[in-house]
Each structure stands twice: as C-alpha cells, then as structure tokens.
Amino acid sequence: MTGAPLLEIRGLSIAAAHGTITIGTDLEVRRGESVAIVGESGSGKSLTAKAIARLLPPGVSAKGSVRYGGLDVLALPEREMRSLRGRRISMLLQDPFTMMNPLMKCGKHIEEMLRGDPRFAGRAAMRAEVVRRLAEVGIADPDVADRLPFQLSGGMCQRVAIAASLARDPELLIADEPSTALDVTTQAEIMKLLKRVQQARGMSLILITHDLRLAFSTCDRIHVLYAGSLLEVGDAPSVQRDPFHPYSLGLLLSEPPADRRVPKLIAIRGQVPRADAVSGRCAFADRCDWVKDACRAAKPPLTELALGRFTACIRRTEIAAEMRTLRDTALEASAAPELETAPAIIRVGNAVKTFAGQRGRAVRALKGVSIEVRPGESVGLVGESGSGKTTLGRILVGLETATEGSITINDVDASQFSALSPADRSKVRRTIQMVFQDPYSTLNPRHSVRRALREAIGTGGSAALQTADRRIAELLKEVGLPESYADRRPHSLSGGERQRVAIARALSVNPKVLVCDEPVSALDVSVQAQILNLFKRLQGELGLSYLFITHDLAVVRQIADRIYVLYLGEIVEEGPTEEVMRNPKHPYTRRLLDSAPR
C-alpha cells in the first residue's frame, strides 16, 4: 500500500444546471485499498463515483483533476476512456435487476465483458471461464449462466452482476450502494463476498453508501460527504472509535443500534441542505449543536488533526470532550419495556391469504398467522420481502381480505371487511389506520396538506368538519410541523416531512392502532431517527398501539415491546423484543440477527 496512489482526485467540483453538487472534493485510493464515501441522499456521493468513470448524466459537468494511474481522466478522449472503463475501473450499481439486461442470459453478461480476449476465443474456453467466474462469486451451479436475470433472486442477480463487473479484472471497483436493494440476510452475504474478492485480488474498492456502520465493517478508510463537501476523512477503526466531526457523530448516533434499546435516538434536526445554500460556510452549521458564528463566516477547510485524520470542523479541539460525553449517554441502554396486559384490541387467528399466481397456481402469502396487539402496546412484525408481513398489515386495515381465519378489531369481527355494516366498518376504521413506506407517493400530489387532512377529518362526518381548521393545526403540531405547512403541496416537502403529514393524516380519525409498513426505510438515516422519535413520543402522548412492520431489526428493537418474526408466511418466533433479540430460538431469527452490520 505504498507508492503513488492509484486514483488521485483533487478539487473535484461537480455542477448541474440547477446548482452545485459537490465542491472541491479530494480523494485518494491506493492499490489494494478499500475506501468508503458515506453520505445521505443529496450529498453528491453517487455523482462523485460517476465522475471518476466519466459517466455523468447529460447536463452535469465536473471540474478539477482526476488522475488514474498517471492518466488525466477528465481530459481523456472518449475512445480511451472506454478502454479504461471495465478494464481498469468497473462499476457496480444498486439495483441488480435494472443493472442487467432483462433479455440477456446471466452468462452472456459475463461473456460480453470477456469478448475480444484471445484466451477465451473458443466456445468451450469461454464457457469454462464464465463458470469459473460464477464460482468466484459463490455460484457453484453452472446452469445459472443459462438463466435470465428475472429467474434469479436479488442476491443471485447481484452476484452475477459482481462477476460481470469483475470479468476484465479491474484494478478499481466502484460499488454504489451494492446491497441497499437487497434483503438483510442477503446484504450481509454480498458485502462479505465483495470484501473477500477485493482482498483476494488485491483490488481497490470505492464503496458508496449511506450506512456508516457498513462502511466501517467493509472499508479501510472513510470519507464523510455532506451537501457536496467532505467533512471528515480518516481510517475506519479510529473514525468509528472517535468521530471528529459533529456530523459523523450525529450520523453514527442516529442510526438505531442493533445491539441495545436506547431511550431516545439522537436525531440530527432538519434535513440535508442543497450545496449552493451552504456555500462559503460550514455545510453542517445549521444542524449542528455546537455551531458558533465562526462556522458561518467561512467554509472550514479539511485539516489534518491527527495522523491521517482530517476534519472540517474548526471547533473540534474545543468540543471533543462534549462529543464524547454525548456519545456515551446516547448509547446507555434503557430497561426493557414493561409488557401490557390489557385484553387485546386486535386479534388475528390463523389468518390465511392466497393470491392467484401465474398459470392458476395459488400463492400462499400467509399460512395461518395469529397475532395480538394490546392497547398502548407496540408490536413489531419482522420479516424479509416475501414473508407476508405487508399482506397482514393490509388485511388489518381492510385493503385486502383474508382467505381464511378470524380477525377481531375492537370487538368487531372484521374477517370479511366488505360484509361489515357501515357502523362497524366506520368503527374499525376509527380504530386502526396505516402509515405507508414510500413517502413520495403516500400523498396525492395534487392535494395540499390542508386538503389531505381535511378530507381525512371529513370522514368523521360533517360535524368534524366544522372544527377542521383547528384540528389541522393541532395535527400538524403533533407531528412537529409548523402550521404554515398546511398550504404546501407534497412536491415542496422533503421525504421526512411527507411522512409526518402521512402520520398526521392517519391520526386525524383518532385511531387507537397504527399499522406502520416500513415507515422509515425510505428515509435518510438522520431523518429516520427523527421519525422514530416522533413515533415514540406520539405513543406516550396519545396512548397509541403500533403494529410496526419492518425488515430492520435495529429499528424494531428501538420501538417494539414485543415482536413476531415472520418467515415465508408463518410466524417462526414471538416474544418480548429484548428476550428474542438476546436469545433467539429459531435459526432464522438468529440468521437475521447475525446479518445486521454492527
């Protein structure tokens, strides 16, 4: 790991027509080194990666110097650039399904990269090489080469994609969120695979991720990017032990810990600004608890405080002790919550749901699931995609009907939602409401916040509408939004704000239970902590019960009193959260727990 760096970026600034994306990024990657660029959405991390391979979308331009093995990448003619890509720099993208051509067999994707190499000129030689490449990424079955991408699972697809991007033996692999679109257990496998291949080949790796913990466990050096500026650079173990920049600390603390339950997550207030809005000062100033006037006076440079440790915080030495204390208090575990004992408000007995699948084959999404939710209790429903957890939630709010089984909601038999009398149906709807995953489509884009809330309030009859304006103000306050937001349209709100409005909408009928279907998984880490804290606060204030549907054990550990683990439509384990987490009985629960990066 000595000598000239393989990749040297100096003062890389990326700009699009609508504004600056990154300002003066410096980055070095040595041979065989793995480097992480960590940042939230809007930080410019993906475009930095694309700029290295000169794959910026039209309208986006890069300035500065990118030197790769002595070549000036930004000045290279496109022809030479093409020979650089794939051969020396390779890229791996987030979604394996959209990254691969759906009409091309998996083996073909690898062949495509090997073509032109005289060593594999013959058919048999090519085939043998493809099989060998698949074996390298852990696919022992050579038949996979003849399958189409959609016939494989997400994890298998990503393996094939890795094999394809490694086919020309690049010196540098840029992996842009390679595991984000995958299930928890698969995520861990893919990251392990990447790490193994990187070390075995002595290849350099740039990992682009929003997940600080993933970066720590995979990479040698960490770059924290925020609103287009690098805020902290350092080697992974020491950044993990003692982050120098308040933002890195905030990012680390707002990620819910998987190994303990904390009383309250330390959320970073506000949201990521646009790079242009914070030019000429510390990008993080507006969200920082330690901000001083000096932070806003000029853009703090990245300075070396200890060997190999850079930070852009000018107050680091003054606030080091305070930051350490904050970290220690934040990670104090709270006691396990007391369990509620009141009779259940929601009771599901042996629910079965069958969907009509392809060619008349029935798909059983739920195979006899029984759960209970008591008043004031927060229940977690944990499972990976395809476990049937979302289906169960949708059945409870009447969006689907169970094929078999009994469902009792607030003493009303809601097994057949369509057969309910209007009074009962209204009672059920007043008892249980839902918060959805995708903040971008959960609100009607053409309705203002006021209109959305007013409509929801109006379902309580015209009497409720009389006081609607007061109620709207009340609801917005409850979810922590200023009253002026009532007249905004969804497109002018951030993801976290939209999710708050969606929660307000669900609360507008004073429900007793909220079904939350992955309500924070599409949000940035810092915003995720805000929303989780909001859920906790609302539970205390309104005495709500939650059915928290998620794949994320760390999240469920912070919020749920009791959990059910759902696997392929069956509940494999249930019990108080802390007990299950500390002492998982079922092998599947154990695997889930082991997969969480820590």
Added chain:
Amino acid sequence: MTAVVEPTRPEKRGLRRTGLNLSLLLCIAVMAVVILCAIFRSSISPDSPFTQRLDIGDKPPSAEFVAGTDLLGRDVLSRVIHGARTALVGPIVVAAGAFTIATLLGLLAGYLGGWVDTVIMRWVDFMLALPGVLVAIVVVGVVGGGYWTAVLVLVVQFTAPDTRIVRSAVLEQRPLPYIDAARALGISKRRILFIHILPNILPLVLAYVALDFAFALVNLAGLSFLGLGVEPGTPDWGRMLFENRNILFSNPVGLLLPASMIILTAVSMNLIGDWLFERLTK
C-alpha cells in the same frame, strides 16, 4: 437512498419558463384566427359565401376577390371564413363527447376491475377492430343525417381508444399508497375516482382531447369531401376541396386555401395539446 440527480434543463426566464416558443405562439395565433372567424364570420367575411355570379366564376385572385372565385362565382375567402364554424363545432363536440365518455368508462374499468373492466374493454376491442372511416361512411350513407350523424359516429369511435388510455393511466395510479390511504380512511369510491385519481390523470387526458380534435377535423373534412358530411352548398373546408378540385389550375387558391386551413388547424391543435401535457405534468 442514493442521490438520484436528474439532469434538469436550465432555468428559463419569462416566456421561456412557461415553455412558450415561437412555433407555439404561431399555433395559438392560428387557433385564435379560426375561432374568431367561426364566431364573427358574417362581420369578418367581405362577401356572402352564397352569392353566385356565374359570369365571373372560376377566376384567380383579384383585387375584388382576394382568393378568387369558385365555379359558381362564389367568393372563396368568404366561404373559407364561414367554413371555420363547421371546422370547429364538429371536432369540439367529438373531442368533448369522447373525452367525457372515455373518462367515465376508463375510470370505472381501471378502478373497479373485474367484470366491469372485462365488459368495457371487450367493447373497446370490438370498436378498435372496426375500420373507422368505412363504418362512418356506411352509417352516414344508410342512416343519412349528414354532418351531425358523422359527428355522432366519430364520438363513439374516438371513445374506444381514449377509454383504453384513461384506463391505463388509472391502473398506474391505483396501486399507489395515496389511494390505499384514502381507502383505509373509508373515503367513498366516487371521491377516490373523481377527487383523487381524476386530477392526476387529467394532463394525459387533455393532451388526447387535443389529438381527438385534430383527428376529428381531418375525418369530418374527409367525409364532407366524399359528400357524406355537410349539406351541398354549405361552406365547409372539406366540401370546398370536393367542389374546387376541378379548378385547381384556373384558381388554385380555391383548393389550396381550405386545404392548408385544415392542415394548419390540425397541426396547431396537436402542438397545443403537446404543450399542455408537458406544462401540466411538470
């Protein structure tokens, strides 16, 4: 959570920001002229479109008759100005009628699904299998009634493809969480259809209304040319093509003026529809 930064076009100022450009302004001007002619035709036109002067028939443009005269000595310009009315009214009725029916059927088919969807869509398939203009010719020829029968036939014909477009737009909105949230709140189907889904698909539908207008104009002109549209003698662009086809060499304007009006109006309406679509979906 990756930053998906879409390349956006540079900020435009003033006129450019609304997406209005020269060709679009021209289109709006053309439509304005046609609409003015249709409303104030008697006061705008220099002469009556019906007065026959057999002695000066078939004359090229002159100081007295700017666009010349046709075989019967009628003023071509006045006839083109008066023809704006049939060129607008029919297509407007076709577009509005097809839009209304198609929106209703499409919303129902897309949202309710099941047998409602099956019945509506099989009817659409059936309609699309028929050769459009041929059916119009047969119906107008057998039933009679000229222009308005033709308009009615076109309404029915245009409803079919429009229904399909509305339905697919509804299917795109249907699985979105905001619809689920409305359903979970117990909001009525009617409200979901008309208050939630309709405003979100309206841009697309309006763009197709403009297309419908253009197609209807061309189709109606075609039927009039074949003698199946307006009554003989009525000033109508399609009819004029038929009447003046024999004087192409003695007074080319008599043929070219109504022909270019048809093309200009149809193209203008198309481009305005495109612009509307982009403007409303942004």
